[in-house]
Amino acid sequence: MDSESREQSQEQFVYDEVNVMVATNAFGMGINKSNVRYVIHAQLPRTIEAYYQEAGRAGRDGLDSECILLFSPQDVQIQNFLLDQTQLAEDRKQQEFLKLRSMVNYCHTEDCLMKFILKYFGDNDAKNCGRCLHCTDQRQTVDVTKEAQMVFSCMKRTRERFGKTMIAGVLSGSSNRKIIDFKLDQLSTYG
Numbered sequence: 001m002d003s004e005s006r007e008q009s010q011e012q013f014v015y016d017e018v019n020v021m022v023a024t025n026a027f028g029m030g031i032n033k034s035n036v037r038y039v040i041h042a043q044l045p046r047t048i049e050a051y052y053q054e055a056g057r058a059g060r061d062g063l064d065s066e067c068i069l070l071f072s073p074q075d076v077q078i079q080n081f082l083l084d085q086t087q088l089a090e091d092r093k094q095q096e097f098l099k100l101r102s103m104v105n106y107c108h109t110e111d112c113l114m115k116f117i118l119k120y121f122g123d124n125d126a127k128n129c130g131r132c133l134h135c136t137d138q139r140q141t142v143d144v145t146k147e148a149q150m151v152f153s154c155m156k157r158t159r160e161r162f163g164k165t166m167i168a169g170v171l172s173g174s175s176n177r178k179i180i181d182f183k184l185d186q187l188s189t190y191g
């Protein structure tokens with residue numbers, strides 16, 4: 001967008017004339033809007049520092065607000081790639097990779113999300129918040145060690161040549177042409 005229409009959009013958002021703003025993560029660094037109810041990330045931020053700052057645009061008026069972080073494994077690859085392309089000194093670069101690793105760990109933790117962030121910033125006494133996705137998760141923990149071993153065993157027996165669709169097909173006993181052609185139905189992990 002040219003700067004004029006960008007400024008106009010920003011103004012409309014600040015004065016509640018539009019309710020939703022879709023933007024790059026640079027948006028809103030300088031604006032002070034107190035009643036943002038949702039911050040939705042459609043991609044993985046590179047650091048917890050960045051995420052904290054961006055997500056922190058929600059609920060500055062103290063009312064309940066929601067931060068949703070959507071990410072996929074490709075995001076990590078993209079961030080890794082971008083980081084690798086930077087002109088940073090090698091030790092700085094390694095530091096940034098560690099920060100990215102923390103961000104990825106945040107996405108995969110099963111602990112309280114708020115506690116994770118507070119711990120990251122050095123607060124080791126942080127308690128569970130009781131409000132985040134993990135604190136309110138009612139699902140039971142199930143031991144799937146045996147099933148996981150079957151998956152790995154199947155990958156090994158197919159000599160690690162196939163992707164997840166084929167492996168899932170073999171494990172579930174599919175009669176897919178390709179599975180029969182490769183004689184994968186004769187493996188002990190078939191079905």
Ligand SMILES: [Zn+2]
Pocket residue numbers: 111112113114115128129130131132133134135
């Ligand atoms: Zn929590």
